[in-house]
Amino acid sequence: MMVAVGYSNLSGAPMIEVDDPWAPNQGSHYLITYSEYVDAANNHKHWSDFYNFGNL
Amino acid sequence: MARMLSPIVLCVLLTGLASEMYSQHPKSASRSSKADQSADQAADFALGMLRRSITSTNYAQFGFANVEEVQHMTLGSGVPLFYVRADQLSKYTPGSDPGSLMIPTQRRLYPVLVNGSGRLIITLENQNGQWKLVSFGQQAIADQLSKIKHDKASHSRGPGGSEDNYFALQIPSMHLNFLAYSPAPGPGGATETKQHVNLLALDSPASMQHSIGFQNTDFLAKNPAFTPEKEGTKSATDVFTALAPQASSAMSGNAPR
Numbered sequence: 384m385m386v387a388v389g390y391s392n393l394s395g396a397p398m399i400e401v402d403d404p405w406a407p408n409q410g411s412h413y414l415i416t417y418s419e420y421v422d423a424a425n426n427h428k429h430w431s432d433f434y435n436f437g438n439l
Numbered sequence: 440m441a442r443m444l445s446p447i448v449l450c451v452l453l454t455g456l457a458s459e460m461y462s463q464h465p466k467s468a469s470r471s472s473k474a475d476q477s478a479d480q481a482a483d484f485a486l487g488m489l490r491r492s493i494t495s496t497n498y499a500q501f502g503f504a505n506v507e508e509v510q511h512m513t514l515g516s517g518v519p520l521f522y523v524r525a526d527q528l529s530k531y532t533p534g535s536d537p538g539s540l541m542i543p544t545q546r547r548l549y550p551v552l553v554n555g556s557g558r559l560i561i562t563l564e565n566q567n568g569q570w571k572l573v574s575f576g577q578q579a580i581a582d583q584l585s586k587i588k589h590d591k592a593s594h595s596r597g598p599g600g601s602e603d604n605y606f607a608l609q610i611p612s613m614h615l616n617f618l619a620y621s622p623a624p625g626p627g628g629a630t631e632t633k634q635h636v637n638l639l640a641l642d643s644p645a646s647m648q649h650s651i652g653f654q655n656t657d658f659l660a661k662n663p664a665f666t667p668e669k670e671g672t673k674s675a676t677d678v679f680t681a682l683a684p685q686a687s688s689a690m691s692g693n694a695p696r
Contacts, residue, residue, distance in 0.1 A: 387448075406645070409579055411578055412500040412501055413574055413577075414574060414576065416572060416574065433448040
C-alpha cells in the first residue's frame with residue numbers, strides 16, 4: 384500500500400508521484416509511469432484506490 | 440513539475456498470479472551486448488528527464504542534499520533485473536536450481552550518482568525493442584547497488600570479479616533486493632554450476648529484519664555478514680531455503696474492498 388501525492392507529464396509519459404512507506408522508518412519517494420501504476424508482470428497488480436478520506 | 444494531489448492510497452497486489460515462466464536463465468542475461476548499449480543511451484536520456492523533474496521543492500524527497508546536486512548527477516552502470524515470485528519460491532526445495540526461479544524482466548536498473556554516491560535508481564524496460572522509462576526512485580538501495588558491485592568486482596576472483604556477471608534480483612512480495620552473480624553460462628556447462636548463483640544483500644539490516652521473508656527465521660542472526668556494509672555473500676540456495684517457508688505467508692491476504 385502506498386500514497387499517490389502528485390502527477391505530471393514527462394516527455395509525453397504520464398507519471399505518478401508516490402510516497403511508499405517501505406523501507407521501515409525511512410520510506411521512499413518514486414516517480415512511476417501510469418502503466419507501472421496499473422500493473423507490472425510478476426511484480427504487482429493494481430487493486431483499489433481510496434480517496435476523499437479524512438478524520439471522522 | 441508534478442502537480443499535487445489529495446493523497447490517494449493505492450493498494451497493489453505484490454507479485455501477480457499469472458505465470459510467465461522463464462525462458463532465460465539469469466546467467467545468460469548478465470552480459471554486455473548491443474542491447475545494453477541502447478539501454479545505456481535510453482538511461483542517459485532518462486537522466487535528462489530526471490534533471491527536469493527535480494526542483495527546489497522536491498529535491499529532498501528524492502534524496503538530494505540540495506538542488507544544486509541535481510546538476511552533478513551522473514549515471515552508474517546498469518544491471519539486468521530478475522524477479523522471484525512468492526508462489527514459486529514457496530515450492531522451492533533445498534538443493535534444486537535456484538536460477539530456475541529467477542524470472543527475466545526485460546528491465547535494467549541504473550544507479551544515479553552524485554560524487555560517486557548512489558542517490559536513486561532509474562528503471563527502464565525493453566518494450567518491443569525500445570527501452571522505456573518505468574520509474575525514478577528506490578533511494579534505499581541506490582548507493583548499495585553501485586558501491587557493492589564495484590567493490591566485489593574489484594576484490595573478487597572468478598565470476599564475481601567481472602561487473603558484467605552481476606544482476607539485480609527482487610522478491611517484490613517480500614520487499615527484498617539482492618545483487619547477484621553467477622558463473623558464465625557456457626554450452627554444455629556442468630549441471631552443478633547452475634546452482635552457483637550468489638547473493639549480496641542490498642537492503643539495510645533493519646529492512647531485512649522487517650521483511651516477511653526473514654521474520655521467524657534465524658537466517659540473519661546466523662549470517663551477520665549478510666548486510667550491505669559487510670558485503671557478505673550467501674548462495675541463492677541457502678537464501679531461498681530460508682525464505683521458502685515464509686513465502687506462502689507473503690501470498691496470503693485478499694484484495695481490499
